[in-house]
Every structure is written in C-alpha cells, then in structure tokens.
Amino acid sequence: AQKITQTQPGMFVQEKEAVTLDCTYDTSDPSYGLFWYKQPSSGEMIFLIYQGSYDQQNATEGRYSLNFQKARKSANLVISASQLGDSAMYFCAMREAWTGGFKTIFGAGTRLFVKA
Amino acid sequence: EAGVTQSPTHLIKTRGQQATLRCSPISGHTSVYWYQQALGLGLQFLLWYDEGEERNRGNFPPRFSGRQFPNYSSELNVNALELEDSALYLCASSLEEISYTFGSGTRLTVV
Numbered sequence: 001a002q003k004i005t006q007t008q009p010g011m012f013v014q015e016k017e018a019v020t021l022d023c024t025y026d027t028s029d030p031s032y033g034l035f036w037y038k039q040p041s042s043g044e045m046i047f048l049i050y051q052g053s054y055d056q057q058n059a060t061e062g063r064y065s066l067n068f069q070k071a072r073k074s075a076n077l078v079i080s081a082s083q084l085g086d087s088a089m090y091f092c093a094m095r096e097a098w099t100g101g102f103k104t105i106f107g108a109g110t111r112l113f114v115k116a
Numbered sequence: 117e118a119g120v121t122q123s124p125t126h127l128i129k130t131r132g133q134q135a136t137l138r139c140s141p142i143s144g145h146t147s148v149y150w151y152q153q154a155l156g157l158g159l160q161f162l163l164w165y166d167e168g169e170e171r172n173r174g175n176f177p178p179r180f181s182g183r184q185f186p187n188y189s190s191e192l193n194v195n196a197l198e199l200e201d202s203a204l205y206l207c208a209s210s211l212e213e214i215s216y217t218f219g220s221g222t223r224l225t226v227v
Contacts, residue, residue, distance in 0.1 A: 035215060043204055045218035091158060103172065104149070104216065108158040 003027065004094050004107035012113045013082045020067070021077040021110045023092030033095040034075040035104070036066065040088040051075060079112075087114045118143065120209050120219035128225045129197050137192040137222045141209030148190040149216065150182065154203040165190050197226045
C-alpha cells in the first residue's frame with residue numbers, strides 16, 4: 001500500500017504567488033516524522049522542513065510552512081512568495097519505526113514550475 | 117563542515133558489468149542510507165547501514181549490496197548490471213534520524 005502519496009505530478013505557479021503541494025500519508029505508528037525535500041535539476045536533495053507527529057504547531061521555515069492535519073493524515077507544503085529558484089522537484093517523506101530502528105520513505109514527488 | 121560526498125558523479129557501464137559507488141557521510145554521522153531514483157520517479161529505499169552493519173534493505177534483488185567501513189563511509193555494489201539499473205543513486209547520512217543530509221548523487225548509466 002502507498003505510504004506517502006503526492007497526487008500532483010506537476011504544478012505551475014506565478015512568481016510571487018503562494019503554492020501548496022499536497023502530501024498524504026498512511027501509518028499506524030503514533031510516533032512519526034514528516035519531511036519535505038527539494039531536488040533541483042542538479043540532483044541534490046535539500047532538506048526544507050520537518051514536522052513531528054506530536055508537534056502541536058505547524059512547522060515553519062522562512063517561506064516554507066507545513067500544513068499538518070493529523071486527523072486527515074495530510075502534510076501539505078506551502079511555499080509563500082514563490083521565486084524562480086523554487087522550480088524543482090519536491091518530495092514529501094515520512095519516518096516511521098521499523099525493525100531495528102526507523103525507515104524514511106518518500107513520495108513520488110511533485111515538479112514545481114515557477115513562471116516569471 | 118563538509119557535506120555528504122559521493123563518487124563518482126557519473127558512471128557509465130555496460131550490461132552485465134559491476135558498478136561500485138562510494139559515499140562519505142558527514143563527520144560524526146554513523147548511519148548511511150542508499151536510495152535509487154530512476155528517471156522521473158521518486159526515491160526508492162535501497163540499503164541502510166549503521167555502525168558498520170546492514171540494518172535493513174529495500175525491495176531490491178541481492179545483486180544490490182554494499183558495506184560500511186569503520187570510518188562510516190559506504191560502498192554500494194551493483195552486480196550483473198541491467199539496463200533498468202540506470203538511475204541516480206543518492207546517499208544520505210544522519211545522526212539521530214531527525215533529518216537526512218543527501219549527497220549530490222551518482223548518475224549510473226547502463227548501456
């Protein structure tokens with residue numbers, strides 16, 4: 001079963017506008033972590049933001065915020081004031097307990113295109 | 117602080133050959149993870165090494181193997197290469213599983 005679902009293969013946003021990238025997850029572990037990573041065309045993976053399952057407030061990091069809705073099992077990434085440099089692939093990931101420790105699994109990604 | 121380094125950046129092999137990919141984690145990080153990212157697809161978990169031992173592996177055949185050295189650097193070996201092994205192989209390291217730091221990857225092309 002799909003553990004991390006990103007339903008938007010591609011998204012377009014106008015420069016300076018906000019955009020929301022969707023992510024839903026599935027786990028029975030009460031303790032888990034949610035991450036968003038950015039992958040520019042260079043291929044490197046850049047950590048953006050983290051939300052713990054017990055965190056009461058939504059995580060924010062500069063222009064990035066995570067809209068965490070625990071009951072709906074969603075962890076959408078909101079990018080405010082989009083910039084041309086935000087054009088990249090974005091991956092949602094979940095860390096959950098696994099045999100011997102933890103495992104982090106990734107969604108299929110959403111490609112964001114920022115238009116000038 | 118140096119990040120996660122991977123070598124080589126690009127690797128071209130012919131079908132049936134073996135490929136060896138290398139990863140040096142951030143100093144002090146004991147865990148190394150390998151992921152495969154085929155063109156246009158998401159990351160698929162390959163292997164996890166911690167303190168020199170293989171802790172877990174993803175749903176890949178045994179010809180994908182690796183090891184972690186005493187200095188926590190790691191090698192990923194892919195034997196009997198197949199065309200579909202062509203992908204970007206990403207290595208990540210972490211200390212306490214809060215977040216991963218990824219390397220820039222090795223792009224393996226099998227012809």
